[in-house]
Amino acid sequence: MRKGEAKWAWEEDGTKVVRSIARTGPGCHQGCGVLLYVKNEKLTKVEGDPEFPHNQGRLCSRCLALTQIVYHPDRLKYPMKRAGQKGEGKWERIPWEEAYGMIAQKFIEIKKKQGPESVIFCQGTGRDIGPYISKLAYSFGSPNKVTFGPLDGHACFAPKVTVLAATTGAFEVTDCAQFFPERYENINWRVPQCIMIWGNNPLTSNPDGFMGYWITECMKRGSEIIVVDPRRTWLATRAKIWLQIRPGTDAALALGMLNIIINEKLCDEEFIRKWTYGFAELTRRVQDYPLEKVSEITWIPKEKIIEASRLYATSKPAAIQWGVSIDQSKECVPAIHAIMSLWAITGNFDVPGGNVIKSQNFNLDDEIKNEFQAISEEQKEKKIGRGIYPLLDQWYLPAVGSVVIDQILTDIPYPIKAAWIQTTNTFACSAADAKRVYEAFKKLDFIVVVDLFMTPTAMAFADIVLPAATYAERDGIALTGGNSIFVGTTNKAIEPVGESKSDMEIILELGKRLNPQVWPWNNVQDMFSAVIKSMEITFEELREKGFAYDTFEYKKYEKGLLRPDKQAGFNTPTGKIELYSTVFEKCGLDPLPYFEEPPESPVSTPEISKDYPLVLTTGAKSWGFFHSEHRQIPILRYMNPDPITEIYPETAEKLGIKDGDWIYIETQHGRCQQRAKLTAGIHPRVIHSQHGWWFPEKPGPEPSLFGVWESNINLLLPSGWVGRSGFGYPFKSQMCRVYKKEES
């Protein structure tokens, strides 16, 4: 029996049920509707909400394992301060007041002595704290928000966002009817006839608010798929065409496809004439990428490239769904530009079932920019790395990872003294050249880490550790990660474990101590109302409503919906989609797409390749983990107990490696050990290694740091191989060798 008035909380046979939207923590890029079951104040079960359009009742293993996460004995439960040497693992429990007091005192002291810019604020891709940590940093006076690790070349999502903003004035995504609450039933939506899945396995990675299983829904409704992946994913085995590409050569493939589509006149000429700029220049450029050459570069047979080009160009509508591999090449900007050009010249732009421009989502982005991301001109100039990369500066993105680390290590142009690290596991997760990142952070005087568990980062660096809450224990505004689709609320179902608090509450309470005037809200709910001000409702009203989808229209460029002057066209300098980018030109970059070999590859470094003959690609997601999280959750670890490196059987056999052997993977820059998995699902000349591995069951204190140096693939990747735009880093293409680890 369902009892109770509220739409979002009721009672069922003595159990409280709370309807919520699962944002974070733990980390996730989705925003699935959930029903949280609570008995005797304890969370007993999490189910998918069948009434929520985004996930339609389904739920992945990480949410289904939430009770194991919430009540895990290793959860951080209280604020703690360091009681011994850094990294010794000795902690003393302190009250929140004391923790806030110590942090505020230290930060303000640095602000007075060295300036506020000497405190950096580090955020990962983990939890949805973007607006709040921005405000915390900027209102304190520091322009130094540092992202993802810090991540070199912003090699995750930001390159796509920036290139699409520069060349199309918007952000486009594959249309799986996600912008309609009625989803596939919407009368204007069409099933993509062809979906090209490029550089990701969306079923495991669910990138940036795009839920992978929308692809299988489209396949059941008739979509043919093309998969571009060096790994044989399930999708690759169900694809009409699988292009097993050499890692790091995506730009060449895209240029080769453009060559075929343009020369065979498979383009949408009317769309090109009306809405694009620079088609003649692009046509000339793609002549440099004939089929023979592209096939040689990419290792893909010629006939497959032709077949894929024709299938994509002649399917109407067709869409390209892409992933982080595109961002994770050194020259990723031209790769993104070339792939965008594919959907532009075929007229698959903002049409039903094509690549569509995301909805405005009630102008929340603008509201957040004004209220939470305001920064003074004076502060802006002090950002680490300001002036190095014009394209990065134009969108005011944080400094790239290696530039941050350079500055910490050299004190040039000014010293960094302290770090606030929230939602990121730095050298244990996404930071290339992990040892150097570790050494840099070790140099700082004062570090605070906010997380759910004691991570290698917290153990190695923290002077103060603050316990963060899971989504079951907090209220919040729920937007999907990356491209926001809807807005709704995360609703607290249980009291936080121990004294943990939500990330947002921690920021609000510290913010009040650092700069009270700009944090006027009495509680997080009032702060959330400020986030959704443009909707003209309060947090509580939105909570009652449940969720809201903004109106969504196709072909917005025809209707004057994209430009501030309300004219038809795109919000770019030329008013058109810029196949020839005037923005890149201004920034001193090539205005047209091109391909450049990875810095290390069988082609660019044949000498190195003699000793390191295999291409190493890293970082594909597995089912149970979100980056470096979830390793301590029994049911999720059960699925993937050890770090895995995939090797082709014959390649392994020649090296005397058997399935399940521990092996060393080694580049010129470093080595680590993982367990070999022999599979015909990878190219004979490529191996894939998992990222983000540490072992919560191993000793925490230095030097072990939960075994973080054993299997950390980022020990093998060098520092600073950033694309000339500032975007891009070759996480997916290094040269390596592997050998069996002899038992001692």
Add this chain to the structure above:
Amino acid sequence: MPKYGLLIDYDFCTGCHVCEVACKQEHNRPPGDWGIHVMEVEPKIAGGKLYYFPFPTDHCNLCGKRIAKGLQPACVQHCQANVMKFGKIEELINYIQGKTKTVLWVPH
């Protein structure tokens, strides 16, 4: 009394393990001893198809308590690729018409 079962369209099973975790949450059995278990058939040649199959074990009781409440079995509801259907056997048989790679499973 009608007999109930699961119709499994395994051509679409992607091996996500959600059925296992949903089953574990619902029935709280020890690791690996769940009411459903994902089997993998990996092709030995590069071009072959990858198959997974959610194998219901002897522990499966089709989530009788959930059914009584009008809910779907935990694995059926949460399955990411939506490959399982719960229902009366004679109705499920109708779904098989014209399909391949589909298994109708009935508990003991």
